[in-house]
Amino acid sequence: MWYSTSLALLCIASVVQGLSFRASTNQPCFNISKPETPVLDPKWAESIDSFYYPVMSTNHLYRVAVDLLQKDPRDVRLSTVYYDACIKWYVNENETTTVKGFNGLSREYVRTPLKDNLDGFTFVGLGGIQDIYAGTLYTTLTDNKTFFVVATCMENGGMAWAAGSTTPTLTEETKKIVLDHVMSLGFNTEDFTELKYDTCEN
Ligand SMILES: *[C@@H]1O[C@H](CO)[C@@H](O)[C@H](O)[C@H]1NC(C)=O
Ligand SMILES: *[C@@H]1O[C@H](CO)[C@@H](O)[C@H](O)[C@H]1NC(C)=O
Numbered sequence: 001m002w003y004s005t006s007l008a009l010l011c012i013a014s015v016v017q018g019l020s021f022r023a024s025t026n027q028p029c030f031n032i033s034k035p036e037t038p039v040l041d042p043k044w045a046e047s048i049d050s051f052y053y054p055v056m057s058t059n060h061l062y063r064v065a066v067d068l069l070q071k072d073p074r075d076v077r078l079s080t081v082y083y084d085a086c087i088k089w090y091v092n093e094n095e096t097t098t099v100k101g102f103n104g105l106s107r108e109y110v111r112t113p114l115k116d117n118l119d120g121f122t123f124v125g126l127g128g129i130q131d132i133y134a135g136t137l138y139t140t141l142t143d144n145k146t147f148f149v150v151a152t153c154m155e156n157g158g159m160a161w162a163a164g165s166t167t168p169t170l171t172e173e174t175k176k177i178v179l180d181h182v183m184s185l186g187f188n189t190e191d192f193t194e195l196k197y198d199t200c201e202n
């Protein structure tokens with residue numbers, strides 16, 4: 001192994017700091033951990049076997065890209081990720097989730113539901129050398145039809161958010177709803193990225 005996970009986390013930490021979160025503490029994680037009513041319709045949630053990743057906080061994409069590429073974080077340039085990543089997520093029946101992108105790369109995560117909160121689960125990479133995307137995920141918004149928003153409290157204390165969608169693009173109206181929502185959770189929405197699927201194979 002050419003460098004340790006802790007070094008990777010250090011590198012990520014410094015990049016994340018540079019990404020200027022309005023709230024750099026755990027507070028939004030605390031705020032979203034106990035929604036009063038279920039957010040997701042379990043029937044709809046269970047029917048989703050794959051989803052696109054149209055918009056996310058930049059550090060969310062960065063972590064996923066680093067994990068997929070298994071590269072030194074300093075060697076990942078987000079500008080080359082936007083059009084080439086073609087990232088899609090697959091919900092497996094064996095309680096893992098697989099992320100695929102960059103023309104054939106994939107990573108698998110074990111998802112374990114939280115007992116007291118059906119909208120939350122923990123996410124841990126399977127056998128990776130750079131498990132930089134481990135943490136607790138909470139669904140905080142959905143229309144129970146096409147999209148959902150997940151806020152992540154990373155194991156190292158970082159925070160990130162992302163939208164999943166059954167279609168490759170969100171409408172402008174939905175995008176605005178998503179951005180207003182994550183702003184209400186305390187995220188700085190100047191710092192988000194959209195992935196384009198126009199040139200992707202599927
Ligand atoms: C989605 O379904 C859940 C569970 O039934 C419900 O609590 C929530 O209000 C629904 N949301 C919408 C936008 O329909
Ligand atoms: C879970 O299922 C997926 C899809 O069928 C498979 O690729 C993966 O290897 C399985 N993971 C484990 C840990 O069995």
Ligand SMILES: *[C@@H]1O[C@H](CO)[C@@H](O)[C@H](O)[C@H]1NC(C)=O
Nearest residue numbers: 023027028031184185186187
């Ligand atoms: C989190 O919730 C507390 C109490 O409701 C509130 O005072 C605080 O502003 C919230 N933080 C964010 C970032 O929304």
